[in-house]
């Protein structure tokens with residue numbers, strides 16, 4: 001098949017890890033007879049430096065016209081003056097809004113060798129396979145903000161439509177997996193959470209084969225560490241999802257490993273590792289490329305509908321970890337390029 005993929009290397013280690021993922025996608029295309037075209041565009045701090053805006057119009061147009069978008073990371077100390085008018089994160093939030101990607105998927109699968117580096121006991125981690133579905137375009141991040149010298153406020157607002165559409169995605173993923181859905185809220189204190197829970201209960205009638213349970217977010221934060229293997233699909237709103245998915249990444253052994261996919265009603269999905277631009281290791285050939293390569297596998301699965309190719313790439317990542325070919329974040333001595341070469345060799 002033919003596919004146009006926009007690459008947004010971004011800032012910091014972004015260019016290093018996206019280059020690795022593009023090499024892997026090229027290898028997959030060659031092995032399976034596909035024609036993938038790649039076009040690089042600016043987003044984040046690098047776009048601010050040259051264009052004066054974090055999301056240039058040319059980037060926006062290219063992403064809307066693409067089949068899928070693969071992003072490295074944005075941000076860094078150079079652009080983090082709190083008084084700055086333009087900030088790299090605006091590029092990311094703007095892109096998510098432009099693409100209408102309301103469901104952020106973060107699969108948390110624990111690889112046995114890498115998980116040995118997790119602070120949790122190995123027996124707790126055995127069999128962990130969670131799919132987080134985080135609402136991405138609503139809630140407190142997008143609500144009205146106010147500021148006076150004495151006080152500040154951030155409004156948390158959710159419409160029924162916003163809640164329904166992300167819950168439906170989560171139920172559908174649960175149907176295709178182990179048919180258990182955990183909906184996370186704070187319904188004992190927050191009105192948006194009460195609406196969320198009522199909506200979940202109502203929608204559940206459409207998915208009688210899925211077992212729905214509710215957890216309060218504070219208790220979920222504990223359960224993720226004490227009983228992570230008990231969960232299948234976990235769905236939650238934007239802020240709770242941001243925090244819980246970072247917590248869950250710890251189970252994997254390194255922030256450099258988990259991938260993410262952001263999907264909406266439109267055809268264009270946005271794929272990125274969950275880590276940031278890692279300014280402390282930029283340019284040292286030390287960045288773990290596997291989170292971005294795993295994000296490329298999700299791109300094959302969800303945007304291009306190439307399940308066999310996605311599985312082949314995931315198997316190559318897993319085999320690389322099995323062989324102990326680790327970057328320094330996992331306690332190894334291999335470089336970004338050496339790990340990438342190992343994945344490419346597995347793909348042969």
Ligand code: NAI
Pocket residue numbers: 013017072073074075076077080092255256257272274275276277278279280281286287288289291327329
């Ligand atoms: P970070 O994820 O960039 O780094 C946290 C720690 O993890 C650092 O020690 C870093 O070296 C390490 N790390 C991250 N990714 C790694 C990888 N692939 N391989 C090896 N080690 C890795 O988070 P931090 O330091 O809080 O933020 C740095 C910058 O990134 C900030 O400007 C922040 O705003 C931005 N950021 C961007 C995100 C995005 O573009 N989606 C997400 C999170 C942060």
Ligand code: MG
Pocket residue numbers: 242243246
């Ligand atoms: Mg976060």
